[in-house]
Amino acid sequence: MQGKGHTRTALNRALSLAERNRGHLKIIDVFEVLPEKLRRKFRTKYSLNIRRIAQTEFEERIKKLISMRKYKSLRIQTRVLFGTPFIEIIREVLRGNHDLVVTEAEGKVGLRDRLFGTTNMHLMRKCPCPVWVIKPGRRKRYSNILAAVDVSSSQREQGQLNIKILELSSSLAKSERGKLNILHCWKGPLERTSRRYSGLSRKEISEIVSETHRTHETLFNDLIEKFDLKEKEYHSHLLKGDPGELIPELVKKKKMDLVVMGTVSRTGIAGLLIGNTAERVLNQINSSVLTVKPDEFKTPIKA
Secondary structure (H helix, E strand, O other): OOOOOOOOOHHHHHHHHHHHOOOOEEEEEEOOOHHHHHHHHHHHHOOHHHHHOOOOOOOOHHHHHHOOOOOOOEEEEEEEEEEHHHHHHHHHHEEEEEEEEEEEEEOOOOOOOOOOOHHHHHHHOOOOOOEEEOOOOOOOOEEEEEEEEEOOOOOOHHHHHHHHHHHHHHHHHHOOOOEEEEEEEEEEOOOOOOEEEHHHOOHHHHHHHHHHHHHHHHHHHHHHHOOOOOOOOEEEEEEEHHHHHHHHHHHHHHOOOOOEOOOOOOOOOOOOOOOOHHHHHHHHHHOEEEOOOOHHHHHHOOO
C-alpha cells in the first residue's frame, strides 16, 4: 500500500513484497479536495464526476507502470482518496486493517535538504502500522540492513519494539540476501560530572562506567540470544555515545541501505510517537527507513 507520489521504485518493492508473502496489495493516491461550490458547478455545467475521472486516470497510470499479467496471482486493488494525504492514508489503514505502508521519500537529498518530507514524517509519527519510506533509485535489493534496538529501557513496550525490529530486519536481510547489522548505543553515567559534585574518585567513576558497559553488553547479547540469530549471519555494534549521532555516522560509514528502527516517544501524548533521537536520526540519514511502533500505540486519526 502506498500514498501519493508513488514511483516505480516504491511500487516494485511493494509488489515483490506482496508476491513473496502472498499478500493483498492496495495502491492508493490522494488528491486535493475541491471546494463544494466548484464540484457542484462541474457536475451541473459539464456533467463531470471528478472522483470517477481521477479513479479512471489513476488506474490507467498503474497499468502503464506494472504488468497485470506478471502479477495475476496477486490481489491488487487501486483506490483514489481525497483530502490531506497522511490523514487519508491512515484512515485507509484503519478501514482495511493493513499491516504495512510502503511509500517513497518525498524530500530532497543534499546538505541542507531532508530526504523525508512532511507526509513521510506525519505517517511515521501517527500511522498505527509499520511505515516503509523508500529512497528513490534503481537499487533492486538491500545489501546492508541496520536494526537499531534499545535494551536500556525496562519498559515492556520497548522490549516488544526490539523484537519487532529484529523480526522485520532479519526477515528482510534473508529475503534480500543482505547483511544484517544490529546496533545498540549506551551512555556512561557521571563521566562528565565533576568529582567535586559527585564525591567520587576518578577510579570510582571509571568503575561505574565499566559496570554500565558490561550491563549493556549483557542485555544486548541476551536480546540477540533470545531472538535466536545463531544460524543467521549478522554483525553486532555496541557503541558508546549518543544514538542521535552514532546511528547516522554508522549508516554513512557502513553505507547502510535500510534502517529499521522504533519511533518511541515517552511524552504520553497520542500521536507524538517520534522521540528526539528518532527525529534527529531521520533528519540526518540518506537511506530508506522502516519505522515500527509499539502494540499499544493508538493513532490520533479516526477512520
